[in-house]
Amino acid sequence: MVKSSWFILQLFPIIFLLSFCPHAQTNPRAFARPVIQPVLKQKKFDQFVNTTDVNGRPFKNAISDVEGSPYFIDEYRFADLTLSKGTVYENLKVKIDICNQELHIIADDLKEIIAEDGLIREIILADSATGNNYFIFKTGFPPIDKNNTNSFYQILSDGEIQLLKFAKKEIVETKDVMSGEVSKAFIQYEDYYVFQNDEIKKLKKDKQFVLALMNDQQQKMVEYLKDKKINFKNAGALTYIFDYYNSLKKAF
Numbered sequence: 001m002v003k004s005s006w007f008i009l010q011l012f013p014i015i016f017l018l019s020f021c022p023h024a025q026t027n028p029r030a031f032a033r034p035v036i037q038p039v040l041k042q043k044k045f046d047q048f049v050n051t052t053d054v055n056g057r058p059f060k061n062a063i064s065d066v067e068g069s070p071y072f073i074d075e076y077r078f079a080d081l082t083l084s085k086g087t088v089y090e091n092l093k094v095k096i097d098i099c100n101q102e103l104h105i106i107a108d109d110l111k112e113i114i115a116e117d118g119l120i121r122e123i124i125l126a127d128s129a130t131g132n133n134y135f136i137f138k139t140g141f142p143p144i145d146k147n148n149t150n151s152f153y154q155i156l157s158d159g160e161i162q163l164l165k166f167a168k169k170e171i172v173e174t175k176d177v178m179s180g181e182v183s184k185a186f187i188q189y190e191d192y193y194v195f196q197n198d199e200i201k202k203l204k205k206d207k208q209f210v211l212a213l214m215n216d217q218q219q220k221m222v223e224y225l226k227d228k229k230i231n232f233k234n235a236g237a238l239t240y241i242f243d244y245y246n247s248l249k250k251a252f
Contacts, residue, residue: 068186070099070169072135073127076106082122084140096123096137099169099186101151117150142200144193153193156239159246161213162195163203163239192235205233214245221245 076093081103083089093106103115103123123137136155143149147166157163169186176183192203194213203209207225210232214221224244230237 066171066184066186068169070097070186071104072096072098072167073125077126077128079126080124081105081120083119084121086121094123094125096125096152098152098167098188099171103152123152141193141195142198144200144202145191156192156235157242157246159242160196160249161242161245163242164193164195164200165235166191166193190235192238203238205238207232210238210241217245217248220248 073095076095078091079094081089081092081094095104096102097104097114103120105113105115107113118139121139123135125135125137127133127135136158137152138155139150139152141147141149141151141153141164151166153164153166155162156165167188167190169188171184172187173182173184175181192205194201194203196213207230211218211221221241221244225241230241232238
């Protein structure tokens, strides 16, 4: 009985504090993985990033006559952001504009701003309102094709070889042959890349190219693929292959 009373007395301050903590009730970060790298003191976003031309600019919707949207996910989602200097901000509402390669953020004053180029290093983005799963985006990869170091790449597999997906939306115009009316719509394109030994390459979706990247584990990879019917044109199947290879490298 004495031990039980002591336990309740120790637990009461924690329960009291949690009852006044809004995050303890809604837990919007349920999706997020633990932050591994050293983290600087967390701050409110607009204490560091002001809505000015230096660090961000107010959002103005200049696109009104185009069908669809320029965003990776149309609705705002909770995200954890790592800035280029290493500061981490949690539970911000963001949208990724994959047409203009920009990040839209709801700041503490509830205004929508656009982060300046080069400010964001990593985005851990909830894929639904429940936040049970997440997408990871990173910047800072070497320029390739029309992409630069500020381009957002989705990380499909992380490790010795990173499998990257680059999604881009463009505005395409079509003209009705009969009426001559012109309509505009966002069309999404996707390219895949690999990042290995500080070098980025466009992915060729064929077995020979993929296994050549993994030649240091060739025997194990051949054994792994032997009884599997893998469609190397399928990004989901490729993710499993790269995940398996990266797991082999982590074992050493």
